[in-house]
Amino acid sequence: MINYEYFKPESLDEVFELMQQYGSRAALVAGGTDVMVFIKQSNHSPEVLISLLATHRMLEQSKMVKNDLTALHQGASQVGSVQVRNVGTLGGNICNAAPSADTAGPLLILDAVMVLQSPEGQRRVPIEQFFIGPSETVKKDDEVLVEIEIPAEMSRFKTAYCKHARRQAMNLPIIGVSVGVLLEGDVIADSRIALTVVAPTPIRVPQVEAFLKGKPFEEAVLNEAGEIASSPECCMPRDSVRCEGWYREEMVRVLIPRVARAALGP
Amino acid sequence: MKKTSISFILNGDNVTAEVPATWTLLKTLREIFELTGAKEGCGVGECGACTVIVDGDAVNACIYPVLEIEGRQVATIEGLADKDGNLDALQTAFLENNGVQCGFCTSGMIMSAKSLLNEKSRPSEDEIRTAIAGNICRCTGYVQIVESIDMAANKNEKMRT
CATH class of the missing domain: 3.30.390.50 (CO dehydrogenase flavoprotein, C-terminal domain)
Incomplete structure (x- = not known):
């Protein structure tokens, strides 16, 4: 059964309020290029979708990324199609945690650090420790991936x-x-x-x-x-x-x- | 089911609609606005038959949550011809160059090409093929499609000079 409410929060505080209110009945959406497909294919949805944001296409078109983080540029440029890259996001690709994610390898060789935030505060997790299995990460239900840091x-x-x-x-x-x-x-x-x-x-x-x-x-x-x-x-x-x-x-x-x-x- | 009011710009016109949150942009375009040029092929963002342009970017309307369209500009194949019905250079090129067989992929193919030509007036063959990599055609071998897009780019260029 596909039935959900859709929220577009404008601040992290608002995100946490919604997450606290709905708990495991809510799911976070970035571009939706995985979440929407999952909902359609399983014909089952969470009760609430909370929308977040920033796309593969931005990385593909960034000269800085191309020159300084070449592997990440190559990974982001090869995700899905132009249509998917225009909407799908780097954070979403990583949190979806597919063993085949095109941006995961590049972030691993760039020593990326995942910054996870919850109402209690922030913690920083090296990407090597972030994935625990197909579609599984150490991100807890009350946490949001707010930043991906790459050491200069x-x-x-x-x-x-x-x-x-x-x-x-x-x-x-x-x-x-x-x-x-x-x-x-x-x-x-x-x-x-x-x-x-x-x-x-x-x-x-x-x-x-x-x-x-x-x-x-x-x-x-x-x-x-x-x-x-x-x-x-x-x-x-x-x-x-x-x-x-x-x-x-x-x-x-x-x-x-x-x-x-x-x-x-x- | 509870409905939400959304406003956006559709092919240049301000529009509003009452939609369930669970709808996609594609369903909204087809069932409320009766714009059936964008098709549902796979329904999961792989075939590109549903491609429309949102704020300049080609997107798969079949997996685009409709509430995300609030305040944005949407262009569909129906908006390509001008008010007098003169076809866009891409549409003409597809017709003249046999870029169409069954036609199911054509709207999406043209919208991906349109988004490309808006960004880059003279794309290389490689750039054309990358731009339509998310548009599957099961009739042709893509050759006449690629040629059609190239032909439209050439024509646009001539009109400018």
Whole structure:
């Protein structure tokens, strides 16, 4: 049964009042590009929808994001279609917590911090600790994601995101690979690696980051990084309708070096 | 069901309507304003047959909560031709270039293209294909659609110079 009241609060105080009043009978909506689909497909709605706001399209069109947070630009530009990106938001994409979210990997390699606010105050959760399963996060029912912080020094990393899918339009990734590299001369001073659709949540791969530290940025090293990333210690992708697990593993192995080179640019 | 009053600008005119909160923009356009150019295909924001332009941006009307339309400007395919009935360059180009077969995707396709051309008068083929990536056509191979949009862009350019 689809029946809900729809509120458009104009302040956070108003949001919290509504959330307190309706508790678990209410759901927060940002662009609605997931929530509305969920309601229609399940033919079931919460009693109350509380509307919030800021879109993928803004990130796609931002020169600052493109230059300094390249992987996030690439992720945001590949969510759904133009129509979905015009309405759907970064916060919504993250709170929806799909294992395949195109912006999750980029935020993982940018050390993003989720700022959650409730009537009791704010807390800051590193994105690595934010996801706990498909569609599940540590955000409590009385909390709202009010900000996503990216440390300024992360703009020193060269980053890239690759969405590996069967076609370019309106598709979810078979896997998503995000790589950030901080070079000193030819040596990898620091790196960030994240994978999506290889586990129930988007993940960082610290084993590969540790391996790369202090190594030269060269073919053999990158290939070995791909081997480590695709090993069972790092990722255990499952078979799904979109493809089988063994193929995901293979593509992690192939794409890690490729995305690392893409991060450094032409 | 309880109804809420909304006001917005539809194809240039100020309009108001009484709608249930659970309605989408698409349902409102089709059932209250009888503008049936925007279609319901998939109903979940994947096929783009419902595409209309809200404040300059192409959106999927089938998953757009209607109360979010308050105070905004909505453009549908019905508003593209001018008051004398002269078709928009995009409509003419689709006709002349066989950009239409069954026609179900056409309104949405043209509105996505319109939003693109408003932002960028001479898009590349790549930009055209990205702009209509959320519009599915099951008849054509998209080639004549892409050519139609390119043709309209060329024509617009000529009119300006």
